[in-house]
Amino acid sequence: MFIRTYLLHRPILLILDPEIGRDILIKNFFSIPNRPQTIKRHNDLDHALTRLTGDKWRFMRNTISPIFSSGKMRKISPVLAESCARLLKNVEIETNHGRPIEFKQMFGNFTLDAIAAIGFGIDLNAYGEENNEFILNTKAIISNFVGFGAKLNAFMPPLYNLLHTLRVDIDRQSKGTMFFRGLMEEVTNLRGDHRDSVDILQLLLNAHRDTEVSDTEQFLEYEDSKEHCKKRGLSKAEVNSNSIMFMIVGYETTATTLTFAAYCLATNPKCQEELIMEIDKTIGQATPDYDNIQKMEYLDCIIKETLRLYPPVPRTMRETQQVMDIAGYTIPPNTPISIPIYAFHRSPKYWEEPEVFNPDRFLEKNKSKLTPGTFLPFGLGPRSCVAMRLAYMEAKCAMIRVLQKYKFIPCEQTEIPVELDCRFFLKPKNGIVLKLEKRETQTYQ
Numbered sequence: 496m497f498i499r500t501y502l503l504h505r506p507i508l509l510i511l512d513p514e515i516g517r518d519i520l521i522k523n524f525f526s527i528p529n530r531p532q533t534i535k536r537h538n539d540l541d542h543a544l545t546r547l548t549g550d551k552w553r554f555m556r557n558t559i560s561p562i563f564s565s566g567k568m569r570k571i572s573p574v575l576a577e578s579c580a581r582l583l584k585n586v587e588i589e590t591n592h593g594r595p596i597e598f599k600q601m602f603g604n605f606t607l608d609a610i611a612a613i614g615f616g617i618d619l620n621a622y623g624e625e626n627n628e629f630i631l632n633t634k635a636i637i638s639n640f641v642g643f644g645a646k647l648n649a650f651m652p653p654l655y656n657l658l659h660t661l662r663v664d665i666d667r668q669s670k671g672t673m674f675f676r677g678l679m680e681e682v683t684n685l686r687g688d689h690r691d692s693v694d695i696l697q698l699l700l701n702a703h704r705d706t707e708v709s710d711t712e713q714f715l716e717y718e719d720s721k722e723h724c725k726k727r728g729l730s731k732a733e734v735n736s737n738s739i740m741f742m743i744v745g746y747e748t749t750a751t752t753l754t755f756a757a758y759c760l761a762t763n764p765k766c767q768e769e770l771i772m773e774i775d776k777t778i779g780q781a782t783p784d785y786d787n788i789q790k791m792e793y794l795d796c797i798i799k800e801t802l803r804l805y806p807p808v809p810r811t812m813r814e815t816q817q818v819m820d821i822a823g824y825t826i827p828p829n830t831p832i833s834i835p836i837y838a839f840h841r842s843p844k845y846w847e848e849p850e851v852f853n854p855d856r857f858l859e860k861n862k863s864k865l866t867p868g869t870f871l872p873f874g875l876g877p878r879s880c881v882a883m884r885l886a887y888m889e890a891k892c893a894m895i896r897v898l899q900k901y902k903f904i905p906c907e908q909t910e911i912p913v914e915l916d917c918r919f920f921l922k923p924k925n926g927i928v929l930k931l932e933k934r935e936t937q938t939y940q
């Protein structure tokens with residue numbers, strides 16, 4: 496059911512039963528583990544959705560979630576198409592030289608490129624530009640986000656607080672976040688009153704005028720009325736925090752999903768053939784966009800099966816807000832609860848041959864065989880990934896673009912089975928090296 500264990504000195508509940516995990520995730524009265532509030536020290540990420548709790552979070556979630564509606568994804572689609580075209584061009588350059596490709600780097604550049612364009616309307620072209628300021632600062636923020644400061648905060652909040660009081664920049668975020676604060680100010684000033692750009696920054700700036708409610712989410716009740724939550728726009732600090740947070744959580748997760756998908760296809764050639772057949776039959780050489788990718792069931796299964804075997808976020812956390820009853824046990828307030836996404840995804844109790852890559856599990860006709868609460872790559876419930884639709888669209892469009900021209904094949908440097916690094920985000924420890932083989936013309940009509 497669950498076990499009590501420790502995160503260093505802190506007792507936590509580790510959930511073993513997916514039904515209980517699901518129950519905890521979908522109930523709103525579990526919070527996310529709180530950052531200690533004893534010390535008020537400004538941090539650039541203070542207003543980010545991932546960090547907020549209670550009514551502040553509800554306000555932010557209601558304001559932000561329409562940014563990821565299907566209507567907005569349709570608008571963002573052409574911007575993404577340009578990033579996909581650039582990915583293909585760079586893949587082509589490497590392949591023409593006969594070089595194997597390290598895909599974590601290649602897809603990492605693609606997601607950076609896509610985030611810069613979708614997030615800020617910036618034409619980055621990340622490939623071969625390792626010294627570009629945008630890239631250096633994004634990477635610095637990400638590595639510090641999952642680095643020493645974050646771990647100290649989770650494991651030893653008192654020491655973390657003490658260092659903060661002493662004004663030690665333990666998160667080492669300042670330089671990177673200062674860069675983005677400046678960049679956002681520059682972009683916003685340049686735009687002046689022209690509010691028609693299609694990117695996340697502009698959608699955040701316009702959020703309070705957006706009357707749309709995300710088509711997948713229930714409006715979360717906020718204080719006295721729903722209207723109240725939409726009345727004010729986001730402050731500069733709120734826009735900054737959330738833009739930076741989108742980059743942190745959006746970059747690594749989508750890049751590793753694509754990298755593992757390439758690995759799974761290279762090592763499962765029959766699945767790759769079937770996917771290529773679907774692409775040829777459904778869109779041929781047309782540009783993938785939000786609407787035509789919806790017609791591809793097998794592609795959806797491929798991405799889901801990749802996320803099952805390699806969920807970029809291998810666990811998620813909640814915390815009891817008050818004394819709670821969980822499965823008949825009384826649990827004190829402020830108890831962290833760990834939901835082991837990776838372990839649920841690979842449990843032989845719920846999956847037949849869990850280590851085998853088998854996209855058919857997710858076909859519509861087989862969906863009734865899935866056990867609720869055992870497939871959680873984007874979490875579940877009110878705090879589930881707000882950008883799931885964008886993540887799927889990015890991964891699918893990029894994958895189609897490559898497979899319209901090439902096949903992934905293993906080479907001497909391909910590590911099989913791939914060694915995993917599970918420390919914060921799940922990723923391939925040593926990257927994933929594959930070759931691309933040019934496809935003949937369209938095989939399947």
Ligand code: HEM
Pocket residue numbers: 520544545546556740741742744745746748749752806807808811812871872873874875876877878879880881882883885886887
């Ligand atoms: C394949 C890609 C991605 C995966 C697997 C993923 C997974 C997750 C997971 C597991 C959570 C926590 C859910 C929970 O605890 O119930 C989460 C939250 C979140 N994700 Fe994603 N994510 C992905 C891409 C993205 C992208 C591209 C963005 C933004 C551009 C994003 C923004 C967020 C935000 C803001 C939250 C916090 C939501 C809240 O606290 O209300 N994610 N994501």
